[in-house]
Amino acid sequence: MSREALLIVDDESRVLRSLKAIFRSGYQVHTTTNCLEALQFLKNEKINTIISDQRMPEMRGVDLLHQARQISPNTMRLLLTGYSDADSTQDAINEGEVYRYITKPWGQDEIRSVVADAMKISQNLFKVDHAPSYDAATCIEAVDKTGLLVLDKRVAISEVIKNLFRESCEVHYAQTIEDAARVFVRHPIKVVIVNVPPGNGDYPSFLKLVKSQYPLMVTVAIMAESDSDAIISLINQGQIYRYVPVTVPAGRTRICIQSAINYAHHLGMHPELAERHRVEEDDAPQTISAVNRGRIIESMSMLKRRLLSMRTAAQSNRVQLSD
Amino acid sequence: MRNAVTIFCILLLQGLIYSSPALPAELMLSTEEKQWLADHPIIRLSPDPAFAPIEEVTDNGEYVGMAADYMELIEKKINFKFTVVTYPTWKQVVKETRAGKVDVLAAITQSVQRREFLNFTTPHIRLPGMIIVSDRTPGTVSIDDLKSMRVASPAGYVWFDLIGYDHPEIKLLEAATLRQGLHDLSFGLLDAVVADPATVTQIIKEDGLGNLRIGGETGYFFDLAFAARKDWPILHGILQKSVQSITEQEHRSIFDRWIQFSAGTGVSKNTIIGLVVGLALVILLALTFMFVNRLLRIRVARQTQELNKVNERLSQMNVDLEERVQKRTMDLEKAMLKLKKSQAKMVQSEKMAALGQMIAGIAHEINTPLGYAHSNVMVLKDFVARVRFLDDIIDSWKKVRSDESSSKEVVTVLFREVDHAINALNEEGLIAECEELAVDTLYGLDQISEITCNLKAISRLNQAKIAEVNLNDNIQRTLKLAKNLLKDNIDVDLSLGEIPLIKCNPSKINQVLLNLITNACHAITMSGKSQGKLSIETSYDGGRVHVSVRDNGIGIPKSVGKKMFDPFYTTKEVGQGTGLGLSICYNIIVKEHKGKIRVKTREGVGTRFMISLRTDVAGSPAIDADDLQQDRADTG
Numbered sequence: 001m002s003r004e005a006l007l008i009v010d011d012e013s014r015v016l017r018s019l020k021a022i023f024r025s026g027y028q029v030h031t032t033t034n035c036l037e038a039l040q041f042l043k044n045e046k047i048n049t050i051i052s053d054q055r056m057p058e059m060r061g062v063d064l065l066h067q068a069r070q071i072s073p074n075t076m077r078l079l080l081t082g083y084s085d086a087d088s089t090q091d092a093i094n095e096g097e098v099y100r101y102i103t104k105p106w107g108q109d110e111i112r113s114v115v116a117d118a119m120k121i122s123q124n125l126f127k128v129d130h131a132p133s134y135d136a137a138t139c140i141e142a143v144d145k146t147g148l149l150v151l152d153k154r155v156a157i158s159e160v161i162k163n164l165f166r167e168s169c170e171v172h173y174a175q176t177i178e179d180a181a182r183v184f185v186r187h188p189i190k191v192v193i194v195n196v197p198p199g200n201g202d203y204p205s206f207l208k209l210v211k212s213q214y215p216l217m218v219t220v221a222i223m224a225e226s227d228s229d230a231i232i233s234l235i236n237q238g239q240i241y242r243y244v245p246v247t248v249p250a251g252r253t254r255i256c257i258q259s260a261i262n263y264a265h266h267l268g269m270h271p272e273l274a275e276r277h278r279v280e281e282d283d284a285p286q287t288i289s290a291v292n293r294g295r296i297i298e299s300m301s302m303l304k305r306r307l308l309s310m311r312t313a314a315q316s317n318r319v320q321l322s323d
Numbered sequence: 324m325r326n327a328v329t330i331f332c333i334l335l336l337q338g339l340i341y342s343s344p345a346l347p348a349e350l351m352l353s354t355e356e357k358q359w360l361a362d363h364p365i366i367r368l369s370p371d372p373a374f375a376p377i378e379e380v381t382d383n384g385e386y387v388g389m390a391a392d393y394m395e396l397i398e399k400k401i402n403f404k405f406t407v408v409t410y411p412t413w414k415q416v417v418k419e420t421r422a423g424k425v426d427v428l429a430a431i432t433q434s435v436q437r438r439e440f441l442n443f444t445t446p447h448i449r450l451p452g453m454i455i456v457s458d459r460t461p462g463t464v465s466i467d468d469l470k471s472m473r474v475a476s477p478a479g480y481v482w483f484d485l486i487g488y489d490h491p492e493i494k495l496l497e498a499a500t501l502r503q504g505l506h507d508l509s510f511g512l513l514d515a516v517v518a519d520p521a522t523v524t525q526i527i528k529e530d531g532l533g534n535l536r537i538g539g540e541t542g543y544f545f546d547l548a549f550a551a552r553k554d555w556p557i558l559h560g561i562l563q564k565s566v567q568s569i570t571e572q573e574h575r576s577i578f579d580r581w582i583q584f585s586a587g588t589g590v591s592k593n594t595i596i597g598l599v600v601g602l603a604l605v606i607l608l609a610l611t612f613m614f615v616n617r618l619l620r621i622r623v624a625r626q627t628q629e630l631n632k633v634n635e636r637l638s639q640m641n642v643d644l645e646e647r648v649q650k651r652t653m654d655l656e657k658a659m660l661k662l663k664k665s666q667a668k669m670v671q672s673e674k675m676a677a678l679g680q681m682i683a684g685i686a687h688e689i690n691t692p693l694g695y696a697h698s699n700v701m702v703l704k705d706f707v708a709r710v711r712f713l714d715d716i717i718d719s720w721k722k723v724r725s726d727e728s729s730s731k732e733v734v735t736v737l738f739r740e741v742d743h744a745i746n747a748l749n750e751e752g753l754i755a756e757c758e759e760l761a762v763d764t765l766y767g768l769d770q771i772s773e774i775t776c777n778l779k780a781i782s783r784l785n786q787a788k789i790a791e792v793n794l795n796d797n798i799q800r801t802l803k804l805a806k807n808l809l810k811d812n813i814d815v816d817l818s819l820g821e822i823p824l825i826k827c828n829p830s831k832i833n834q835v836l837l838n839l840i841t842n843a844c845h846a847i848t849m850s851g852k853s854q855g856k857l858s859i860e861t862s863y864d865g866g867r868v869h870v871s872v873r874d875n876g877i878g879i880p881k882s883v884g885k886k887m888f889d890p891f892y893t894t895k896e897v898g899q900g901t902g903l904g905l906s907i908c909y910n911i912i913v914k915e916h917k918g919k920i921r922v923k924t925r926e927g928v929g930t931r932f933m934i935s936l937r938t939d940v941a942g943s944p945a946i947d948a949d950d951l952q953q954d955r956a957d958t959g
Contacts, residue, residue, distance in 0.1 A: 014763040018695035021702040021760055055687060082687035082694070104687075104694035108701040 414479030446546030531617030692767030846876025
């Protein structure tokens with residue numbers, strides 16, 4: 001069995017040497033200080049995991065990872081940055097769709113285990129080898145209306161979303177986390193949109209909890225500019241699919257939600273991709289009450305079963321059609 | 324006209340003497356009455372102290388007037404002497420009478436209220452209620468006109484009862500005395516006074532209230548009679564008999580006495596009419612002169628009073644104004660102090676903002692070497708753990724060396740161990756790698772210490788130290804810190820000339836350089852140009868050191884002009900800058916270092932800032948560390 005390939009990109013060669021010293025023994029390590037060369041590697045070689053610095057002369061790490069996603073979707077993407085500002089963290093989600101966001105100075109054990117996980121996931125993705133490249137921007141014709149949950153204390157955003165997506169989605173509201181659990185029990189929800197009020201710790205925790213219970217759930221956070229640590233934790237512990245700052249124009253919000261719906265559809269067809277969105281444990285202090293956590297977990301497991309049976313039925317339909 | 328009014332009043336009064344039917348002059352008191360009088364040797368009589376010419380109490384305490392004469396006449400008839408008690412006002416007289424402290428009154432009008440405590444005789448004097456107005460009020464004034472006027476009557480006078488009963492809509496004000504009421508009327512504080520013409524004439528004449536006139540009649544009369552306390556009906560009977568015994572002649576005599584006195588001539592009533600025309604001329608002249616004189620005096624008095632009032636108001640306003648100015652000044656001083664403090668704070672926070680951006684970059688600059696250095700040491704640690712078995716080899720080797728009789732087996736084991744170690748290390752290329760990692764680590768640590776050194780040098784913002792420095796060094800240091808901003812797409816063109824050392828506050832100069840470089844980078848970013856260029860030049864012209872910082876950024880619009888050096892002026896978005904950067908530069912260069920800062924800019928082309936510092940002037944910090952410490956202490 002050939003060893004998994006790791007590609008490391010950083011404009012500081014000492015970082016490359018240092019990381020190579022760590023991973024050389026376990027993986028086949030490629031290093032480069034040049035982003036364009038990195039893209040060549042991705043095209044020519046099977047790369048299981050890519051680690052990229054954010055600040056580089058040719059391009060930003062998130063842009064490199066964005067291209068990497070299109071060139072080699074089965075490659076797990078890690079961003080390594082020395083300083084995280086709001087822009088780079090947002091783009092890491094929306095552009096790079098990164099698996100993990102690692103900050104310098106990195107912990108040796110941490111980076112080892114993250115890379116090990118990524119390697120395993122990637123290997124599975126490559127093994128199944130049917131995970132097609134997808135383009136989130138193209139609308140996939142869904143057979144059924146997609147179940148959409150909007151968790152929003154103010155109903156304003158919910159109304160807007162309902163109006164925008166009433167053709168393709170069944171939009172359900174929840175004003176509280178208990179409401180959300182009730183919706184999960186009754187409706188086949190595939191996309192969760194949370195309007196995170198400034199300074200509310202519940203909602204990010206909710207996003208993380210949902211993703212940890214059901215990795216196929218596609219989550220979108222609409223939130224005010226937040227400190228980058230909070231956003232980073234939404235990547236590493238919440239694997240949110242899109243981060244929409246409240247200040248962006250409605251048009252972009254619509255695009256973000258549309259691509260989340262498309263991706264939910266894609267995940268529905270390729271549930272093996274769920275692994276790609278494995279999350280770290282939520283290490284933030286728990287603000288959701290144990291009762292509500294229990295409710296969410298229970299309702300999510302019911303939802304999981306329902307969606308699984310729906311999927312099975314759809315698959316058997318497809319089989320029948322192809323016969 | 325005034326004299327005509329006076330004459331009119333005098334004539335009017337003549338007709339007002341109560342003409343009672345002729346009765347025998349002899350008064351016959353009954354035995355009972357005589358006995359009663361004998362039993363009551365003290366019967367208190369109290370006159371209105373200021374009701375001239377009817378009755379008054381003179382400054383000497385003498386009771387005079389028409390009523391006094393009537394009283395004297397009666398005393399003669401009944402052979403009795405009343406005891407006169409005086410009170411300062413008529414109102415009080417009435418009050419004391421009601422309280423039983425006065426037994427008899429010589430000239431009082433009947434009213435329902437008074438009848439409760441007094442018995443009245445047949446009246447002996449009749450007075451009409453006249454409406455007195457000033458010449459500001461034109462025409463005839465009727466009682467209905469009083470509704471809309473400020474009208475007063477002397478306190479305690481009967482007009483209150485009479486008018487108040489029939490015309491409750493007229494708000495009759497109380498004047499302390501008739502005199503006070505007329506003076507107030509004269510000065511315009513009242514519109515009208517209701518009083519009888521006899522007393523009014525007296526006061527007008529005495530006080531020269533030339534601007535008053537009789538505006539009309541109320542239609543009410545006021546009959547004056549004697550009154551005795553109600554619980555003494557026998558006294559009332561005596562007084563009634565007495566009044567009835569007064570003959571026409573006696574009435575006339577009293578009238579003549581008082582009216583002649585009023586007119587100031589010794590002529591009798593019969594000659595008055597004949598003399599009216601002649602007298603009128605004399606009086607006209609005299610009174611005209613008097614009137615004009617008095618009028619002038621009144622006008623002057625009035626104007627003086629008004630002037631005094633205005634003066635008083637002015638001086639009050641002056642006091643107020645001074646107080647207000649003082650308060651304002653204090654407020655302003657407070658505001659100024661606050662502003663100074665917050666300015667100092669803002670200056671500090673601008674330093675922090677500029678530094679904050681640097682720190683973002685510096686964090687990256689430090690975290691990268693820190694990342695690999697840390698990681699490398701971990702690898703080296705692992706390596707050391709892995710080669711720990713070399714210790715065993717060394718031990719074995721020592722044993723073999725020291726003990727020549729070592730068995731062949733021991734030697735073979737040692738060889739095998741050495742072989743194994745060499746193979747292991749060789750295969751993995753560890754030694755070379757470790758060496759490299761160690762070198763990298765040292766390099767990284769050097770980098771970090773260099774950054775922190777620069778940071779220390781540039782962030783001594785609160786230290787107002789003057790030092791001799793070469794600005795070229797400052798520029799290079801600052802550039803290193805700004806490296807993060809410059810990294811992506813900005814070429815730096817350094818052209819540092821031979822310049823002498825200058826005395827300055829290096830940390831402040833560094834801040835200026837940092838601000839200018841930061842601005843240049845922002846200007847380039849805002850211009851959207853793919854390739855930015857930052858040129859920094861230094862030169863020396865024999866007297867000044869010049870530093871030029873030029874960018875090819877967006878440029879500064881002409882409209883901004885000099886405002887760019889104003890505190891708080893910013894074109895950056897909210898949160899991007901405090902608008903203090905250039906104002907701080909200006910302060911540091913121009914005010915503290917007596918240098919010059921100039922700017923050349925063209926929109927879309929770029930901006931060039933030029934600083935000139937003299938080599939012979941040392942900076943003097945305007946805001947020093949102590950101030951800022953003080954501020955923090957205040958806010959904390």
